[in-house]
Amino acid sequence: MAKVRVLVGTRKGAFIITSDGARRDWKVEGPHFGGWEVMHVKGSPADPDRLYASQWTGWHGQVVQRSDDGGASWEPVGNAFGYEGVPGTHQWYDGTPHPWEFKRVWHFEPSHHDPDTVFAGVEDAALFRSTDGGHSWTELPALRTDSRGNQWMPGAGGMCLHTILIDPGNPKRMYVAISAAGAFRTDDGGESWRVVTRGLSSNFLPEPEAPVGHCVHNLTMHPSRPDTVFMQKHWDVMRTDDAGEMWREVSGNLPSDFGFPIAVHAHEPETIYVVPIHSDSQHYPPEGKLRVYRSRTGGDEWEALTAGLPQRDCYVNILRDAMAVDSLDSCGIYFGTTGGQVYASADSGDTWRPIAEHLPGVLSVEVQTIP
């Protein structure tokens, strides 16, 4: 029977939550790297026992951990992230130039085909690649130099490259997203990049439809449709069907179109999920009701999913990398909260229940479906 492994990064360590394919009984194991922030843990599609974890504190900086046995044991690998050349400056919060400085890894995206190849999205925003299992890292600098990097500015959480999507059928095509810069696409494996923000509008910008400066919170893509990408922006849920050449808003009847994560169903490319949050100044659900919203039409028309989720006095947030899906039938949906709960649905979102309730604040959730 298949097994499900949920990889949870929290403010005080990593946890691994497992179940068999029935997804009824769950075992919580951890913390790994207790006391450190674990920004993200992700497994290799090419070897599910190969995991990469981003471990960080303000005291000691970045550590990269690798497991070759599904998280039973870990080995620190390379943590030297040096920008190529003289990286220059980006915009600071007050608009003044600020030197590029590495702070931490927000997201790992392992290759679909090679467990030793993995991409890292970092703060200050840049994309790095390792081809030796994380021992050494090389920047793909054209992202900064081709894409008006000197105009990027940090969001409240820092100037982070937080989302990396790789087309499984064409690994040279990737999308990345940066707060607060926008969305970017490469068609040549990172040698060159295009700003793909046409159709986005952000009222906080002096020029709302400027090419860069948009606070993109998360992107998702169904592997069978690499030209269709869904976006949760600071405000607005968006989609593109031409690889980012033009975006259109699909927020429809959502109670708020502010939020952080967005996910797509494993078997239904037009079924997507968001978690509306009241506003950018109030990072909690509208009316104190934790509701996942599902659209089966690729956006515009949304239904609230509430069964099993708290519908009163709930004031947690769900961060951008804290929602993921498994590939069982019916698709499982998982998300973690800043209050330390991890919720799971084994029926595409119809019903939910907590599979962990008292963890440190959840920063990220990834799911592996292991045959």
Add this chain to the structure above:
Amino acid sequence: MTTIRIALPVHLRTLARVDDELRVEVDGTPTIASVLDALEAGYPMLRGTIRDHGTDRRRAFIRFFACGQDLSHDPPDAPLPEAVASGADALCVIGAIAGG
């Protein structure tokens, strides 16, 4: 060769997989730079966690104490106190105290 005792904060002891003080061997007059060079050579997982890659600049929330003195702002190539060089006292790597 001189043997230097180093006391690490708990997170770095965990990372280095040691339970107590470390000892490193240093050629010549021991300095903070030479002691950290030896520490990172013996425990490469600590690279970047006490001082930055590339610049070797002390991380902002790290301090170096020994013999009742704060050595954090001394030049990295300044000789360490005799009590550290003789092994009577340890060089303490301290993480800034924070609570709440």
